Amino acid sequence: MSDLNALAASIVDGSITVLDLTSPLHSETPILALPEEFGQTAKFALEEISAYDERGPYWYWNNFHSGEHTGTHLDAPNHWISGRGLDDVSQIPVQRLIGPAVVIDKVAEVAANPDYCLDVADIKAWEEENGKIPKGAWFLYRTGWSKFGDDPAAFANADENGPHTPGLTPAAAQYLSEETEILGMGVETVGTDAGGAMQFEPPFPCHTMLMGANKYGVTQLRNLDKLPTQGAVVIVAPLPIVKGSGSPCRVLALM
Numbered sequence: 001m002s003d004l005n006a007l008a009a010s011i012v013d014g015s016i017t018v019l020d021l022t023s024p025l026h027s028e029t030p031i032l033a034l035p036e037e038f039g040q041t042a043k044f045a046l047e048e049i050s051a052y053d054e055r056g057p058y059w060y061w062n063n064f065h066s067g068e069h070t071g072t073h074l075d076a077p078n079h080w081i082s083g084r085g086l087d088d089v090s091q092i093p094v095q096r097l098i099g100p101a102v103v104i105d106k107v108a109e110v111a112a113n114p115d116y117c118l119d120v121a122d123i124k125a126w127e128e129e130n131g132k133i134p135k136g137a138w139f140l141y142r143t144g145w146s147k148f149g150d151d152p153a154a155f156a157n158a159d160e161n162g163p164h165t166p167g168l169t170p171a172a173a174q175y176l177s178e179e180t181e182i183l184g185m186g187v188e189t190v191g192t193d194a195g196g197a198m199q200f201e202p203p204f205p206c207h208t209m210l211m212g213a214n215k216y217g218v219t220q221l222r223n224l225d226k227l228p229t230q231g232a233v234v235i236v237a238p239l240p241i242v243k244g245s246g247s248p249c250r251v252l253a254l255m
């Protein structure tokens, strides 16, 4: 049997589990809120066209409205000024949307400090224990934050100083961008950077360095607690929006 036939048979008989890492997309799906002087992304909204009625007696369908960066979504390299001129979301080679998952777990640290930032020492400690991060991997940052995903206020965790959600230090963002060959980074929060990252130097280091290195970001993941540290395969499927800077996407793990 070929490898692909064996894979298909294992999916059919359930010996490979297909796990959905995607947050459901609806009008209350949390979205990023920037300071009010900036443009804002849209919430997801359905607009009914017909529902087996006089507008369409045999069919139900909708138009939908959404930001590119609404819900579980992919950041393409051209999203950031550092990646200006690199691939838009329709140009990303599809081979680079599928890869082995590596999971770094900081649930306890984030529970103690919502502003926790993954640092280079954390990544090196992971590599000490598990080996070098493989080429073409999706680097998944398990923080436990998805438990707030149905409560936009708790998910944003903002006070008068802005949002408090976990992220990466500038040095860690640089390490992942320059010292590894990952496809990109997946997080449970609304964006790959920490809630307070506008104050970092550079601001939004994860966006700046990953996009500048032709790598991707994937946000608002769920079920990372069900993934092994290594061994799963992750498929990220954004819409091929021509000139798009990103897209809502379905993210699946095979394990």
Ligand code: MN
Binding pocket: 069, 073, 074, 075, 191, 219, 246
């Ligand atoms: Mn984004």
